[in-house]
Amino acid sequence: MQNSRRLFLRASLAAGTAAVAAAAGLLVPQTVLANWPKKAFETQDMETAIKEISSLSELTPSDLIKVKTPTVAENGAVVSVTVKHSIPDAESISILVPKNTSKLAASYLLSGQIASFVTCRIKMRETSDVIAVVKAGGKLYSGKSRVKVTLGGCGG
Amino acid sequence: MAKKMKIRAFSGDNGIAIVKALIFHPMETGLRKDKDTGKTIPAHHITEVQVEHNGTKIITCLWGPTVSKNPFLSFDLKGAKPGDSVKVSWVDNLGKTESGEAKIS
Numbered sequence: 134m135q136n137s138r139r140l141f142l143r144a145s146l147a148a149g150t151a152a153v154a155a156a157a158g159l160l161v162p163q164t165v166l167a168n169w170p171k172k173a174f175e176t177q178d179m180e181t182a183i184k185e186i187s188s189l190s191e192l193t194p195s196d197l198i199k200v201k202t203p204t205v206a207e208n209g210a211v212v213s214v215t216v217k218h219s220i221p222d223a224e225s226i227s228i229l230v231p232k233n234t235s236k237l238a239a240s241y242l243l244s245g246q247i248a249s250f251v252t253c254r255i256k257m258r259e260t261s262d263v264i265a266v267v268k269a270g271g272k273l274y275s276g277k278s279r280v281k282v283t284l285g286g287c288g289g
Numbered sequence: 290m291a292k293k294m295k296i297r298a299f300s301g302d303n304g305i306a307i308v309k310a311l312i313f314h315p316m317e318t319g320l321r322k323d324k325d326t327g328k329t330i331p332a333h334h335i336t337e338v339q340v341e342h343n344g345t346k347i348i349t350c351l352w353g354p355t356v357s358k359n360p361f362l363s364f365d366l367k368g369a370k371p372g373d374s375v376k377v378s379w380v381d382n383l384g385k386t387e388s389g390e391a392k393i394s
Contacts, residue, residue: 169314176340184387186351230355234320238355238381245367246347248305252363256318 166265173237179229182236186227187268192208195220200265209282214238216265216276217250223269226251232261257282296391298366298375306369306393308340310362310377318354324369326376335360341376342366 173185184190201215216226225241238255241247255263257280264277294312301307312335319332329344338350342364348364362377378388 174351177326199290215363223372231294233355235318235353235355237353239353241364242349242351244345244347246342246345248365248367250363251348252361253350254357254361256357 153162166187173240174235176236177234178217179231179236182229183227183266183273184231186240187225187266187273188219189268189271189273192266192273192275195274198267198274199267200224200278202263202274202278203278204279205281205283206223206257207283211254212257212263212280212282213252213254214263214278215250215252215267216256216267218265218267218274218276219249220267220274223247223267225268227266227268228253228255229264230255230257230261231264232259265278290390293387294377294389296315296375296377296389297376297394298369298373298391300369300371300393301365304368304370304373306366306373308362308364308366308375310340312362312377312379312387314358314360314379314381316354316356316358316360320354333381335379335381338362338377338379340364341374341378342369343373344376 170185173182176182196222198218206212214228216239223243225242229236229240230238239253240250260281262277262279264275267274294310297308298306298308314335315333317330317333321330321331332354334354335352339346340348373393374390376388376390380386
C-alpha cells in the first residue's frame with residue numbers, strides 16, 4: 134500500500150477537476166485524479182510506460198502469471214484479458230499492448246484482499262502481444278499472450 | 290432511465306467472492322473522427338475506478354483510453370461474506386463521477 138500512497142501524492146492535474154469530483158461528494162479529493170499517471174498512458178514507448186507506472190524497469194518473465202486472452206479476436210474493439218497470478222504480496226497488475234498507440238491499457242493497484250485475478254476488456258488495433266506486469270517486492274514480473282486481431286469479422 | 294452500471298458479487302468457496310462490474314461509458318480515445326463532420330471526437334474516458342468492500346478500499350484501477358467502451362471489470366476478493374457491500378466509483382477525464390453498490394450474494 135505504500136506505493137499506492139506515493140502515487141496518490143503525486144499531484145499533477147488542475148485543481149478544478151478535483152473540485153468538481155469533490156463537490157459531487159462521491160470521491161475523496163486526494164484520491165481523485167491527482168494520481169492519474171498521464172505520462173504512462175500517453176507515451177508511445179513501452180519502456181517509458183513501464184517505468185512511469187511502476188517506477189521500475191526490468192521485467193522478469195514468470196510462470197506464476199497467466200494471461201488469458203482469445204487466440205483470435207474478431208472484434209478488436211473488445212478483447213477480454215484475464216490476468217491470473219500467484220505472486221505473493223502483489224502490489225499492482227498492469228496491462229500493456231506493444232502494438233497499440235497508447236501502450237499502457239490499465240493498471241490495477243491492489244490491496245492484500247484481491248485473491249488471484251483481474252479481468253478487463255481492451256481495444257486492440259492489430260495483432261499483438263498482451264503483456265501483464267505484476268509488481269511485487271520491488272520487482273516486476275511479466276507474463277504474456279498473443280492475440281491475433283482480424284478485421285471484417287470473417288477471419289480472413 | 291438509463292442504468293449507469295451493473296454490479297454482481299457472489300461468494301464462493303473459502304470466503305472468496307467474485308465481483309463483476311459493467312460500467313456504461315463511451316471510453317472515447319480522442320483519436321476517432323466523426324464520420325459526418327470529419328471532426329475528431331474528443332477523448333472522454335474513465336481515468337480511475339475505486340472499489341470498496343464494506344467501506345475499505347480494495348482495488349484502484351487506473352484506466353487509459355485503451356480500455357473498451359462500456360468497460361467490464363472482474364476480480365476475486367478474499368475475506369468476503371454474503372451480505373457484505375461492494376461499491377464501485379469512477380471518475381473520468383472530464384471530471385464526471387458515478388458510483389454503484391451491490392451486496393455480495
